[in-house]
Amino acid sequence: MRINFDEISYGGPRKTYCRICRRKLTRVVRESMTISPFNKNPDGSVRSREEVSQAVLAKLKESEIALMLNGVVCSKCEPEEDTHGK
Numbered sequence: 001m002r003i004n005f006d007e008i009s010y011g012g013p014r015k016t017y018c019r020i021c022r023r024k025l026t027r028v029v030r031e032s033m034t035i036s037p038f039n040k041n042p043d044g045s046v047r048s049r050e051e052v053s054q055a056v057l058a059k060l061k062e063s064e065i066a067l068m069l070n071g072v073v074c075s076k077c078e079p080e081e082d083t084h085g086k
């Protein structure tokens with residue numbers, strides 16, 4: 001059995017940088033939430049479509065700020081794993 005709840009999703013490509021080599025990069029940031037009886041406001045009331053939409057946008061904003069502040073590590077700077085095995 002599968003119940004489909006409406007999902008609200010926002011996001012898209014955002015500019016960021018590699019925090020190691022400072023190369024400019026683009027990363028896709030996306031946040032989504034479903035409208036369901038389980039998606040409630042802090043006061044316990046079920047979120048309306050508009051409230052879910054606002055909550056997703058707030059989450060997206062946080063993710064965008066974190067991305068801008070922290071940057072990412074590009075594939076060239078990612079430490080290679082499995083090279084220190086004994």
Ligand SMILES: [Zn+2]
Nearest residue numbers: 018021074077
């Ligand atoms: Zn890099």
